[in-house]
Amino acid sequence: MPNSNKKSKKHKRKNHCDKNNDSTGNLADLSSNEDDINIMNEDFEKLQVDKPYQVKYSEIYGRYLVASRDLKKGEKLIETDALVIGPCAESLPLCLGCYVDLINVPRKYYCPDCGWILCQKNCPGYHTPHGHSEWECQSFKEHNLASFLLKCDEKDIRFIFEAILSLRCLLMRQAEHDKWIKISEMESHNKIRRNIPTLWDRNQELIVDRIRYQWGYKEFSEDEIHTICGILEVNSFEVGTNGCRARALFPEAYLICHDCQPNTTHTDDTLTHKLHLRTTIPLKKGSTITLSYSYTLQGTLKRRDHLHESKFFWCTCNRCKDPTELGTHAxxxxxxxxxxxxxxxxxxxxxxxxxxxxxxxxAVSGKSILILLDRLFDELEVLDPNSIKDYEEYLKRYANVLHQNHYLMLSAKHSLCQLIGRSDGFLINELNLSQLQRKEQYCRDLLAVVNVFEPGMSRLRGIICYEMHAAMMMIITREFENRTINSNQLRSRLKEIVKLLHESNDILKIEPIGSPEYSMSLAAQDALKKMGNI
Ligand SMILES: [Zn+2]
Ligand SMILES: [Zn+2]
Ligand SMILES: [Zn+2]
Ligand SMILES: [Zn+2]
Known part of the structure; x- marks a missing residue:
């Protein structure tokens, strides 16, 4: 699938549907005592009277955020720097300073102090707090960590990079104590995770043993390292665009509840990875603030499985409860x-x-449905990501098996929306009328479902609105030239296009400057200017 598909799969990590807490090693576990929480929440609320949210506590969800007053759509809720940033699980090698992918860096560069691989001499994250900090560099040097990079094979290098983020968090206990305290307040779900041998034993072998025994950080207990692994698994946000992919822990935002029909969206700055979280729809005072930890254009069976495996809870939201997925038939x-x-x-x-x-x-068993979904998903995944023909054939092949709004059909349509008009030989002005009409229809189908799953100012809606306007604009130009559209039809189509452009611009102009989405908002503004008053 095109990259932009992957981009829209940014997920958050926080499990509120289980009240298991446990305290391990030196990690403070502030969420295990309700009285403490109430006192802390009161203080917190006093200090943050102007904040658009309040921290609440419930037996079921633990701590969570609610709107402290009526909020408008698109209203800023949280803007905060990361407590820590680092490689994702099983990450490809990336620069520990600025998080760019090192695979595409032609010449290797090594830190002059500790010998660890970085992107270049002038890496913007060299010896900075959110990059390869001085304290990290010093510790790497003392433990000669760079030597392990030289000895490892291609597979092992991914686990080394994964373990680095756990180590980075642990080193913060000494080096960045204030941030460490905030990290140690986060949920690790050790009690649940300890009973999942595939996960616990894997972490023991690949992270805990590596940090303690191979790298010689004996000052961190096994439980402490497992706890950090859990905190990262449960609470981290994926960050990064444009060839940079990492994960980060943020204060406050980690308390937001999950919902498969979220009412917020978020993004991070291209360079600093500062988090910006805002509402997508108007919220009444007291409403629970939610975000989705899972890809919204995924069916319930798979989505719940993913949430259970990665976040350790079974979602019971309104969308999950409804077999029709809120009437969409996804x-x-x-x-x-x-x-x-x-x-x-x-x-x-x-x-x-x-x-x-x-x-x-x-009737069909749930098991048979899963097997079918896996087979059709695998088939979709191996299609040439640039082949319009392949995706359209997939749609035809399963038109009698899957509802037209089925999430696998939507995934193919999502790819087609972006490929038709943007890929070689299929640029927007090279398309024939039929191709343009298909692009418009795929956008319409997708938008109808995204309007339900990500209502309001979601990034995905902003992108689809833009793509749809492009197809519609070309269609009416052709129709006008061929005199197959009358002036009334033309006016009404132009009005729809202007509405799409305004919507796209309103949503995407708040994306980080330099991101592809922000560029799209500039293009939308430009198109609106050219169209004048309709
Ligand atoms: Zn760098
Ligand atoms: Zn260094
Ligand atoms: Zn759900
Ligand atoms: Zn039947």
Whole structure:
């Protein structure tokens, strides 16, 4: 799939649906005592009377954020620097200073002090607090960490980079104590994670043993290292664009509850990775502030599985409860035994429940549905990411199996929206009328579902609105030239285009300067200027 598809999959990590807390090693566990929390929340609220949110506590969710007053859509909620940034799990080698991918850096450069690999002599993150800091450099030097990079194979290097972020957090106990305190307040879910051998044993071997025994950081106990692994797994946000991909922990934002139909969106600065989180729809005072830790254009069965595996809870939100996914049919299959029958889960909060046709009662086991979804997903994933033909054939091939709004169909349509008009040989002014109309239709189909899953000012909506305007503009130009559109039709189509451009610009102009989305907002402004008063 095109890169921009991947970009929209930025997810947040926070599990509020389980109240398990545990205290381990030296890590403060402030969330384990409700009285402490109430006192702390009161203080917190006094200090932050002007903030658009308040911290609340519930038995079910633990600490979470609510709107402290009525909020408008697009209102800024949180703007904060990261407590720590570093490589993702199983990360490709990246620069520990500025987080660019080192695979594409032609000449290797090594830190003159500790010998660790960096991007270049003038790396903007060399000896800075959010990059390869002086204290980290000094510690790497003392433990001769660079020597382990030279000895490792291609597979192991990914785990080395993953372990570096855990080590970085642990070193902060001494080096950045204020930030360390905030990190140590975060949930690690050790009790749950300890009972998942594939996860716990993996971390023991690849991170804990490496840091303690191979690298010789005996001052950190095994439990402390596991706790940091958990904190990173549960709370980190993916950050970075344009060839840079990392994860980060942020204060406050980690308290936001998950919902599969979130009411906020967020982005990070291209260079500093400062987090900007804002509402996407108007919120009434007292409403729970939510974000999605999962990709919203994913079906319920897979989405819940992902949340359970990565965030350790089973989501029970309104979308998850409804087998029709709020009327979108994003998980609906078409019945092979009757005409126009929809096959839906009989209980979408039970992963093992049977699926049944609403019309003829034809039934399929949940297991068989999963096997089918995996097969069709694999088929989609191996398509040439630049082939319009491949994606359109996929849509045709499964038109009788999947609802037209099924998430796998939407994924193909999402790719097509971006490929038609932007790929070689298919630039917008090279397209014929039929191709332009298909692009418009794919955008329309996608937007209808995204309007439900990510209502309001979501980044994905901003991008689709822009793509849709481009197709519509070319279509009316052609139709006008061929005199196949009358002036009334022309005016009404132009009005729709102007609305799309305004919407796209309003959403994307608050993206970080230098990001592809921000550039799209400039293009939208430019198009609006050229169109004048419609
Ligand atoms: Zn760098
Ligand atoms: Zn160094
Ligand atoms: Zn849900
Ligand atoms: Zn049927």
């Amino acid at each position: 998980s609906t299959l078409l019945c092979p035994k009757c005409t126009n029958g929809f096959i839906l889960s009989t209980d979408s909060l039970n992963q093992d429940a049977d699926w049944k046709c609403k019309k003829c009662c034809y």
